[in-house]
Amino acid sequence: MNIFNTNWPMGFTDPLSSLLTPYMGSMMQQFRQPMQFLQQQTQALSPILSADIVERDDEFVVICDLPGVKSEDLSVEVTDNKLIIRGHNESVRESTSDIMHRKERVEGKVSRTIFLPEGANSHEATTCLKNGVLSVTFPKLRQTNPRIRKLVISTDQEEAKQAKVSEKKSRST
Numbered sequence: 001m002n003i004f005n006t007n008w009p010m011g012f013t014d015p016l017s018s019l020l021t022p023y024m025g026s027m028m029q030q031f032r033q034p035m036q037f038l039q040q041q042t043q044a045l046s047p048i049l050s051a052d053i054v055e056r057d058d059e060f061v062v063i064c065d066l067p068g069v070k071s072e073d074l075s076v077e078v079t080d081n082k083l084i085i086r087g088h089n090e091s092v093r094e095s096t097s098d099i100m101h102r103k104e105r106v107e108g109k110v111s112r113t114i115f116l117p118e119g120a121n122s123h124e125a126t127t128c129l130k131n132g133v134l135s136v137t138f139p140k141l142r143q144t145n146p147r148i149r150k151l152v153i154s155t156d157q158e159e160a161k162q163a164k165v166s167e168k169k170s171r172s173t
Helices: 015-043 157-172
Strands: 051-055 059-065 074-078 082-089 108-115 126-130 133-139
Touching: 051 108, 059 108, 074 133
Parallel strands: none
Antiparallel strands: 051 059, 059 133, 074 082, 082 108, 126 133
């Protein structure tokens, strides 16, 4: 397997390619092993941190899986453009004398910050936790039409100031 791009004239080969190619396979395998270990360790955490953001006609809904988290162990905060979810769950062991052969269920604290889509009204958000699924609903902000105002073009600074003063007077009446 030649992993190097060689554009040498016909009949010539890159000398580094022939020296390094046999070692590249073992180097890549040594790199893959720690990555596979990390993937296995974090795979158990991924279900508790997964979330979807759904856009509907008049709202955005953030749906987050929180298996085993009770509402009293959950904190949901919102800022102008971020949703912050914090919670914790505890595992229940039937007996301390049980021998655990495999443990995949996650226990402990979880925290997740989700950036809200533009147009989400964070001031009117509502939440619902049902069967381990948290739904946070954000109504969409109402679109306001930009107010267009025609400006008077003057060639004299004093005229411009007087036009501005008369414009303020006409708006206040």
